[in-house]
Amino acid sequence: GESVGLHLPTLSVQEGDNSIINCAYSNSASDYFIWYKQESGKGPQFIIDIRSNMDKRQGQRVTVLLNKTVKHLSLQIAATQPGDSAVYFCAENRGGGADGLTFGKGTHLIIQP
Amino acid sequence: GAVVSQHPSRVICKSGTSVKIECRSLDFQATTMFWYRQFPKKSLMLMATSNEGSKATYEQGVEKDKFLINHASLTLSTLTVTSAHPEDSSFYICSASRNLGDTEAFFGQGTRLTVV
Numbered sequence: 001g002e003s004v005g006l007h008l009p010t011l012s013v014q015e016g017d018n019s020i021i022n023c024a025y026s027n028s029a030s031d032y033f034i035w036y037k038q039e040s041g042k043g044p045q046f047i048i049d050i051r052s053n054m055d056k057r058q059g060q061r062v063t064v065l066l067n068k069t070v071k072h073l074s075l076q077i078a079a080t081q082p083g084d085s086a087v088y089f090c091a092e093n094r095g096g097g098a099d100g101l102t103f104g105k106g107t108h109l110i111i112q113p
Numbered sequence: 114g115a116v117v118s119q120h121p122s123r124v125i126c127k128s129g130t131s132v133k134i135e136c137r138s139l140d141f142q143a144t145t146m147f148w149y150r151q152f153p154k155k156s157l158m159l160m161a162t163s164n165e166g167s168k169a170t171y172e173q174g175v176e177k178d179k180f181l182i183n184h185a186s187l188t189l190s191t192l193t194v195t196s197a198h199p200e201d202s203s204f205y206i207c208s209a210s211r212n213l214g215d216t217e218a219f220f221g222q223g224t225r226l227t228v229v
Contacts, residue, residue: 100172101157103157
């Protein structure tokens with residue numbers, strides 16, 4: 001079955017506000033997690049990743065938090081912009097570069113003007 | 114960042130025909146490529162792992178005779194949907210990693226297959 005899932009299918013936020021997208025995973029052996037952004041009709045675009053030996057990682061306007069105790073992953077986007085509107089997927093690598101990714105269901109982020 | 118290109122981006126075919134989708138790594142060599150399938154408003158599902166110079170590894174429930182994968186070079190993997198049916202209509206996406214053990218995967222732009 002699917003080991004990575006999302007709490008909310010749709011999230012609507014005002015432009016300029018911060019957004020938080022959540023993800024739950026079930027495979028405690030997963031050691032690498034990634035957030036992807038997918039716009040309509042396009043392939044996933046890498047946003048940020050985190051390894052299981054970390055609990056926080058920051059990028060430009062984005063922060064990923066990993067809570068291994070409760071198997072929870074979140075993506076924080078600061079000062080959202082219209083271009084942030086997309087579907088966001090969390091994914092886990094099951095171990096090693098030879099394995100493909102297991103994707104969560106996705107959250108559709110809508111930025112309201 | 115590394116570039117992965119798929120071709121075609123869209124294809125319409127008749128039921129019973131076969132369709133080939135190409136996945137190329139443009140600026141790096143990929144020993145491993147992955148093929149995913151995505152239905153509308155759904156997530157990506159891994160179909161198979163394509164290994165250069167050897168047979169592909171298919172996920173459970175994916176018919177290897179239906180979805181033929183060939184990874185003949187370090188920059189090209191192909192997915193052939195054989196005897197396509199309307200239920201094969203989907204968005205097919207490939208990804209590639211530069212090195213074995215390299216966890217960052219680069220995705221192609223996807224191929225929209227419509228079987229009529």
